[in-house]
Amino acid sequence: MKQREQWTSKIGFILAAAGSAIGLGAIWKFPYMAGTNGGSVFVLLFIICTLLIGLPILLAEFVIGRRGQADAVTSLKKLSTGRSWGWVGWMGLASSFIILSFYSVVGGWILSYLARAFTFTLGGLDYGELFNTTIANPWEVLLAQALFMALTIFIVQSGIRGGIERASRWIMPLLFLSFIVLAIRSLTLDGAMEGVRFLFVPDWSYFNGTTFLVALGQAFFSLSVGVTAMMTYASYLSKEEKLGQSAFNVSILNIGISILAGLVIFPAVFALGHSPEAGPGLIFVILPAIFNEIPFGSVFLIIFFFLMLFATLTSAIAMLEIVVSTGIRKKHDRRKRASWVFGGLIFLVGIPSALSFGLLSTVSIFGNSIFDFADLLTSRIAMPLGALAVSLFAGFVLTKEDTAEELGMHPALHSLWKVIVRYFAPIAIVVIFFTWVLGM
Numbered sequence: 266m267k268q269r270e271q272w273t274s275k276i277g278f279i280l281a282a283a284g285s286a287i288g289l290g291a292i293w294k295f296p297y298m299a300g301t302n303g304g305s306v307f308v309l310l311f312i313i314c315t316l317l318i319g320l321p322i323l324l325a326e327f328v329i330g331r332r333g334q335a336d337a338v339t340s341l342k343k344l345s346t347g348r349s350w351g352w353v354g355w356m357g358l359a360s361s362f363i364i365l366s367f368y369s370v371v372g373g374w375i376l377s378y379l380a381r382a383f384t385f386t387l388g389g390l391d392y393g394e395l396f397n398t399t400i401a402n403p404w405e406v407l408l409a410q411a412l413f414m415a416l417t418i419f420i421v422q423s424g425i426r427g428g429i430e431r432a433s434r435w436i437m438p439l440l441f442l443s444f445i446v447l448a449i450r451s452l453t454l455d456g457a458m459e460g461v462r463f464l465f466v467p468d469w470s471y472f473n474g475t476t477f478l479v480a481l482g483q484a485f486f487s488l489s490v491g492v493t494a495m496m497t498y499a500s501y502l503s504k505e506e507k508l509g510q511s512a513f514n515v516s517i518l519n520i521g522i523s524i525l526a527g528l529v530i531f532p533a534v535f536a537l538g539h540s541p542e543a544g545p546g547l548i549f550v551i552l553p554a555i556f557n558e559i560p561f562g563s564v565f566l567i568i569f570f571f572l573m574l575f576a577t578l579t580s581a582i583a584m585l586e587i588v589v590s591t592g593i594r595k596k597h598d599r600r601k602r603a604s605w606v607f608g609g610l611i612f613l614v615g616i617p618s619a620l621s622f623g624l625l626s627t628v629s630i631f632g633n634s635i636f637d638f639a640d641l642l643t644s645r646i647a648m649p650l651g652a653l654a655v656s657l658f659a660g661f662v663l664t665k666e667d668t669a670e671e672l673g674m675h676p677a678l679h680s681l682w683k684v685i686v687r688y689f690a691p692i693a694i695v696v697i698f699f700t701w702v703l704g705m
Contacts, residue, residue: 291487291523292576296530296548298483300540303471304463308527310472310480315516318693319484321685322652323495324512325659328671330499331508332663336590337493340500345662353654357493358591360647361584364492366615367639368584369417372577373409373619374400378549379570385563396549401623410619411612417581418608421589422601441522443572447565448528457532464527478697482644487519491651492643494583497590509674529569548573585611653694660687 299307333340338354345351377399400406451457485491499508530552534540539554552569556562585608592603617625621635630638659668660683672679 291519292526292548292573294486295483295523296526298479299464299527300531300534302476302479303468304531305465305467306469306471307476307480307483308464308524309467310477311483311523312520314477314481314484315488315520317685318481318652318690319488319490320512320516321682321690322485322490322656322659323488323516324508324672324682325655325686326490326493326495327499327502327508327512328659328663328668329655330496331502331504332667332671333496334500336500337496337587338591340496341658344667345658350654350658350662353651353658354493354496354591356647356654357491357496357651358587360492360643360651361494361587362611362614363639363647364643365417365581365584365588365611367618367636368577368581369410369414369612369615370406370619370636372413372417372574372581373406373411374549375570375573375577376409376412377405378553379567379574382563382567382570392550392553395553397622399549401626403620403623406619406623407616410615413577413581414608414612414615416578417585418604420578420582421585421608422604440572440575441525443568444522444525444529447569447572448525450565451529451533451536454533454536456536459535460531460533461528463531463535464524474697478645478649481694481697482648485648485652486644487523488516489580489583491648491655492584492587493651493655494587496655497587498583500590508672509678649694649698653691656686656690656694660691 295311299311329340329344330337333343335343336354337357338351341354342349342351452461489495502508502511530548533552537554548569553566556566556569585604588607588611589600589603592607593599617628618636618639621628621637625635628635633641665683668683669676669679672682674682
């Protein structure tokens with residue numbers, strides 16, 4: 266039986282965790298959520314939710330994962346001293362399974378667009394019609410989704426060091442450098458400052474319970490908390506690493522890349538006279554049109570969709586790892602087979618989401634398409650509830666000795682963190698959640 270792997274370095278762990286956190290949450294979902302929820306107010310609430318609620322819960326997942334040194338279900342059972350909290354791990358696993366099932370659909374869309382960008386067949390098209398035609402084509406979306414899942418499985422099957430850490434060490438630096446180049450190009454367009462104002466000058470009419478919950482859900486989605494992803498990654502971390510510093514670095518990287526994504530997209534959107542409220546199709550409809558109108562646009566478009574593919578893969582890897590690590594438990598020699606089996610199951614479960622804009626477009630669940638319902642179920646319900654459970658577990662079940670030893674921070678900071686995860690974070694989650702429910 267193989268021994269449980271560990272990250273080879275602190276930077277490897279941070280890059281992998283940041284990759285899990287950033288992903289589509291920052292690059293695909295953050296811009297369109299900001300665009301449809303007032304821009305600057307959403308950004309402000311997202312930063313507040315990330316630092317005051319998301320960061321402490323992220324740190325709680327790190328503590329539980331490293332203390333348990335196992336998959337999330339086993340760690341929670343082991344640390345609950347007779348009071349089984351394993352259900353939180355199972356809920357996180359189910360959430361990851363569902364998220365990856367529709368996340369891989371978007372990954373497939375990106376592969377489709379990347380293929381078109383590489384063959385220079387995106388220029389001069391009606392991009393709204395192209396997007397609708399692409400996502401409605403059953404064979405294209407299913408093949409692209411299958412290819413994306415195969416890429417994810419290939420990396421995860423190689424393990425922590427040989428697969429996930431190695432991929433993250435290449436992907437994340439390229440992601441940041443390329444995004445900086447694209448942001449500079451976007452900001453130099455005539456009229457770009459209108460997009461900057463949209464991101465940073467508040468419109469307080471959007472300050473309400475719905476925007477708060479969407480921002481909280483985005484903070485959880487983009488940090489990968491509430492689905493035990495970070496708990497799983499931290500279980501491979503050595504005892505020498507400082508958890509507080511790692512959690513802070515991941516949170517700041519996540520906020521930074523989210524804002525960078527906004528600075529790539531919104532200045533260009535406003536400079537070229539488009540609407541920021543294009544929704545999930547923003548990067549597939551608006552951005553090709555934008556790049557089509559600027560010098561060397563086809564090259565920038567290829568770079569952008571490569572970034573999207575890299576970011577999507579880093580998050581998909583984390584979600585599949587949750588499922589695989591639980592499936593193999595201590596039988597680490599079964600990783601390769603488990604990766605393909607569970608990855609294949611996730612692909613099958615994602616087929617209805619892939620077809621929800623074509624063959625299954627008439628199917629509605631509580632007024633939502635299958636794809637949108639899966640998103641709503643996870644990001645607005647399951648993830649906040651999962652984060653609530655993790656917060657309560659860290660605040661009331663883990664002993665003071667356990668958390669003090671894992672965190673290794675000043676007693677005053679440790680006490681502040683304990684107060685936040687015991688009282689502030691749970692109360693905030695419950696209040697925001699019920700404000701949204703009552704406002705529906």
